[in-house]
Structures are given as structure tokens and as C-alpha cells.
Amino acid sequence: MQNISKIYGNGFVANKDITFSVNEKEILALVGENGAGKTTLMKILFGMEQPQSGQIILEGKEVRFQNPIEAIAAGIGMVHQHFMQALSLTVAENVVLGIEPTKGLCFDMEKAVRMTQEVSDRYDLRVEARARICDLSIGQRQKVEIIKALVREARILVLDEPTAVLTPQETEELFEQIKILRENGHSIIFISHKLDEVMRLCDRVTVLRRGRIIGSEKTENLNERKISRMMVGRDVVTSIDKEPARSRETILECRDVVCLNENGRKAVNQISFNIHGGEILGIAGVEGNGQNELALAITGMGNYECGSIRVNGQEIKGRDIDQIRALGVAHISEDRMRMGSAGELSVKENLISDRMFKKEFRRGPFIDRKKVNDFADACIREYEIACDHRDEPIRMLSGGNMQKVIVAREFTSGANLIVANQPTRGVDIGTCDMIRRKLIDKTRKDGIGALLISADLNEVLEVSDRLLVFYKGKIAAYFENVKEVTEEELGEYMLGLKTMNQEQIREAAG
């Protein structure tokens, strides 16, 4: 792939002049933080997205894929993180879906089983072709995805974070099978954050950061530390001046919180910490290490199994979201389109979605239009929301302005705890800066506490006062003073190369 650039409709630059290659019989690791552009790049390779510029050269010939069907025909296979399988059908039926062998007019089940079993045996994948998908483990279902690609004669196989859902044993097994694939002449692109796995399995490593290629090296010339530095290295940004936090009363108290993810595994494993008024506690970590589950638990969107979460002294377990909000929680969610707004509703209606029942916005049984309009106009002015009118549907706004609407709502809700989960993801620099400044302003002036979860190291290091690092659902490190942290150190904790001892971590609950 040469000079690939992709700019999304909202102006977000996902890939910028990316050039990389994978050779025959090679396992290439593609590493980078979330949002670094790995997924976009692979979507372009697989024909799911069209690049604005650049070309793809496959075995010396330039190719252009309009859709995945063309990519598959050219010998590219992709195993997604989320499997696309029909649960009630057998393995063989899933494998041949779309390329069903026929006998006359009928589906030829025998042949489908033969095709599946043959591939499974050849690569030692050990999957029973007649088993139903719903009876298989996650690991085996992943094998089915691999067989699906191989039956379609894929020579380049893209595995998108394949080990994220696997147990260590399953991971070992998968690695053996990937190596067999390599012996058979396949090329594999292995996407992962897990550096130890990358070191063990891959021949070459390509690192992406912020949509650009940082480097491409043979694995033998690298070590985990070097890769981590390439991944998280910090760009120079204007630093934000802020006065030191003055700790006040405790606002949020988390004790031994355990949350399960949808697969029933512990996503958050016995975490304890406190947040005081007037400070920002940052949580750094590679995505998928439990930060999101924790944010959902605190805001009532998700559950927690055991432990306690207290907001302003009140346990939140068993309370509805409106009660939790009334206790003083505001929530800037990770996904502004799905959770943070309703695209068809106007800016105004999005601004009052959590408070239309409040007295101040009502006149008798009706919504007080004048008060709502005044409030909306004030928000639009104060948060510099670029929209034509308060009645414009929010979906017509750019990502950054949509985020400003959400931030405006959450910052004006009267809460004294703000849970900001990736508040600046995918928004332009100006908006990023504004949101960060507002967050600092709010804590310093109004004495509210904030929890800032971010995959952007710049952000956590600039904005937070104290910092936790999450790794595999546990606190890997705690820094009382963010100013003392270097990004190399942070990177090592984030990627699980180092962990602090319990004593140091326990201070977070102080």
C-alpha cells in the first residue's frame, strides 16, 4: 500500500500518506494506539473504505477494491474482532455462506462439510464441520472465521486483535496455527496492542501513530520498550496553564469495584480510588482495559458485580440513571452518536434531554419554550457551537460541534462529578482545547471533581492532576503528581511491561 490517505466526511484525518508492505510467508504486526488508524487502513485494504489518494499494489499489479467481494476475490481475507456468524447454523454452513456448493438446485451439505474439513485438517485448525456455531467456544469460532477466509483462497490474512478474546492457551494454539499458515505461503497481518505477543510471533513490526507511519522494523532489531516508545511518543502541544488542585471533600468513592464485560469476564477487577472536589483524576490505558466498563458503572449505564461506588456519600447500586444524575453525576460518553445525542433532534432538544422535567424549564404541563430557547442560545454562545439555529437537527453539525453540545449539556447540569470518557475523540484541535480548558475551569472555579478517561496521552498528562494507569482491569500504576510522569514510563505501565506494587497503588484511595 502506497501513500494511502483517508479523510472522513467530518474532516477527521484517519490515514496520512501511509506506505507499508507485507511479503509472502511473513507475519507482519501492525501496532498502534486506538485511533492510530490501523482499522481504517485495513478497511481500505479490504475494500470497505475508499482512500482519497494512494494505491494498493498486489503482486506487482495495482488493484482497487470497491467492496469486500472484490478484495476477497483478489485473495485477501479478514478476521474481524466481532465475528460475523449465524449462530444456529453449522460450521460448514457458515463457512460456505455466499459460495454455497450446489447439487442440482439443492444445497450440497456433504460438499460443504468436505470443503470445511479439508481446510481445517490441512492447517490443523481442529474444528468440527458439523458442529453448530452456538456450541463452540470463542476460540473455535475464531477458527471458523479463519477457515472462512481460507476456503475463499485468501493469501493475505488480516487478523484484527485476534487474541483480545482468547485465553492464554487458546492464544498459544492460535499462534501455532498462524505459523503453519506462514509455512504454507500465506502472508499474515496481525493487529495487536500486546507487545509480548508481537515479539513472539511476528517477523516484522510496523508502527502507526495518529494516522502516520512511525517506523517499520524487523522484530529481531526491536524490543518491547522500543515499540512502546514508538507507539505512544508524544507530539509537542501547547501546554495548558492551570493552578494546582486544592483537594476538598471526597465526591466519588470506589471500593473494590468489579465489573463484568458481555462475555462474563472481569473487565474491572477490584479497583479502589477516590475523587475529591476541585481535582481531575485521569485514567490512562490502552482501550479495552476496563476503563469503559468503569465509566458505565459509575454513571449507571452499566452494572457492577461487587464493591461499592459512592457519589457524594450515597451508594449508587440499584438506582436509576435519573437518580444517579440527581446525585450529581454528569456523563460525557465515549460515543457521542450512539449514546450522547439523538441526531434527528434539534440542538435545543439535545441540550435539555436530561432536564426537561425540571421546574425551571416548565410552565404548567408544558415545556417553557422561552426559557429553553434562552438557555440554548446561552449554551451556543458560551460553548461556541457553530450551528445555524438552535432548532437545527444536531446530525447536521460537525463532530466537534456535536461534542460541544454534549459538553455544554453535561457541564450545565449542576452535577459535581463529571465522568468524561474520551471527551475529545475525533474532534478538531480547537474543540479539544476548549473542552480541556472548560474541564479545568469547572474543577478550579466550581470545585467539582472530574474523572477523565482518555486514550490520548497528551490529554491525560496535560489535564489531570492525579493519574491512574489501567492494565487488564487493574490499576497498574498510580501517580500522585502527573508532572513527574514521563511518557516512556507511562507507556510501559500501559502496555503491561511494568506494574507498581500494591502499596503504591493503594494511595489512590486516599
Place this chain on the structure above:
Amino acid sequence: MKKTRRIETMFEILRIVVAMGIAYILAMLVLFLISEEPLEAIRNFAMGPLSTKRRFSSMLELMIPFMFTGSCMCMMYSANRFNLVGEGVFLFSGCIITFMAFVLEPLGLSSIVFPAVLIAIGALTGGIIASVPAVAREKLEVNEVVVSIMMNYALLYLSNYVLRNFMLDTSITYSASFALPEASRLAGIWHGTRLHMGIFVAIGAVILSWLFLYHTPTGLSIRICGLNAEFSRYSGIHVVASCMIAQILGGALAGMGGAVQILGLYDRFQWDSLTQYGFDGLLVSVLAKRNPILVPVAAFLLAYLRIGADIVNYSTDVPAEFVSVLQAIIILLVAAQEFLGRYKSKAIFNAARKSMDKAPAKEAN
């Protein structure tokens, strides 16, 4: 960006106009093909509903049930629930209020209070019935479409049962109830036609539905649930309660409709099959883009088509059924988001590029 909104509104209107236009042209074509006297048929179809007082008034009459069931479906649709029980409710409410009219007759209520009480009973009946699929959906996660459609048939046969066993007038030659008490009936408002007070009740119901959905906090929370349930949960809205309220109120509207229809147009309850007004309500609400304030317009259009088709039916050799072809085309084209979609995105794209050329700095925001 202001342009984007204008272009979208323009295309929204254009789409309806073009859809109607295409449907109309197709109808003309069909008329030319199947009729011996196509010009006469076309004239009747296009101008017929407006040509005489009687025809015009029957069009207004037909708008009344459409407005009720249309608002009913707007309510359901706003919460993103396809509870189709309005069909059965309309019929069953007509049956129940007839029965209740006989029960309440001895009280000697005045001709204003009596129908008002009966309409209220109709609304109550509708609300209670609609809550069955609503509870099934919100509490037990049973698909409301299936439950409500099955319930429509249960309601039909229940209503037949009530008619046969409790109020059948055996002294007449057809299957109908005893005559409704005179005081219970809605007064006519236009001499020489059958148009009745019910049209004001219908307009009132439409306005109240609109006020409720667009100007009260509960209405807004219903619309938020309908547009993005995850967002409504996040905002602290009780999704189950909001969707229940929407469906119960929708049922109440359909119930009022059934009551008004019987009290306004009939002297006896005589429905022995589903009236189809409930499904027509779905059509009306789609045309009205789930906003009750547009329901009268959509109801007018539908009534216009229907009466036109009726006139063609009895004045020429063309069967009335051809109008359903027309209806199908209109609904298809109005509901199809992507109809003219390519032209729309092109227009938006061009406008965006123009504004970008003019003020490149602004786009950065």
C-alpha cells in the same frame, strides 16, 4: 450549513410532491388502459370530490376517522413502536360504547354530556386494550407487531360476541344492535350532509396530540426514546414508562375515533369486520412524518383519493380498487428515504463546496 437544512426541507416537500405526481400519472395511465371513457373517469377522479356539497362533505366525514387513527399511529410511531392495535381498538370501542349507551340511557344525560361520556369511555377502552401489547413489549420483550395484529382478530370476534349476545336487534333484517339513544348521538353540523360534531373532536384530538408530543416534557422524552433509546437511557429517561404512555395514549386516540365514528354516522352498531381505519392511520402517520400537526393534511389527501375513487367507481366502469395501487406508490415513495436521495446529497455536496470556496476558514470549525 444553513443551506443543508434548507435543501433537506426542500427535498422533503419535493419528494412528497413528486411521489403524488408519479402516483397520479400512473393512475391516469391505468384509467386510460382499463376504461372505455377515460377522460370522464379522470375528470371524476380529480375533480369529483370537490364537485358537489355532498361529495365534499363525505370527504370531510372520512377525514374524521383518519385523523384519530393517524394521531394514534403518530403516538406509537414517535416512540418507535409499531403497535397496530388501533385497528381492533377502533372497532371494539365502537361496540363497547354502543353497549354502554344502552346501560347509561336510563340516566337521561343531555345530548352534550352523553356523547362526551361515551367518547371518554371509548378512550379508556382503547388505552386499556393498547396497554396489553405495550406491556408485552416493554416488560416481556414480545414483538408488539405480532401481539397487536393477533389482538385485532381477537377484538373483532369479541365484538361480534358482544353484539350477538347482548344487543342484537332481532326485529330488523340485518345484523345490528338496537338503535342508539337519540341523546347519545353527535349532532350534525352541516344541513343536508352527514357531517357531524365529531370533526371538532378530531381536530381537538390532533391538536392535543401535537401539544403533548412536541410541547410537554413527557412528549419530548417519548420522541427521544423513539429516536435513540440508548441516548434516552443515558439522559435518565424511563424508557419503559415513556413507551408505555405513548402506546396507551395512542390506543386512547383510536378508541375515541371508534366512538366518534359510531356516534356520528350510525344509528346502530353494525360492524362485523375490521374497519381498516387503523391501518389507514398508519398510512396517514407515515405521510405526516409522525407529527400530529400534519395529520389533517395527510388525512385530507387520503380522503380525497378515496372519495375520488368511489366516485369513479359508481359513475364509470372503473373499480374503486385501483386507488389502492395509487396509495401503495405514494407510501412507497414517501417512506423510501433514498428516493431522490442521490439528488439531495449532490445538492448538499455542491452547496458545501461552494461555501467552502467562499469561506475556507469557517469550515475548520
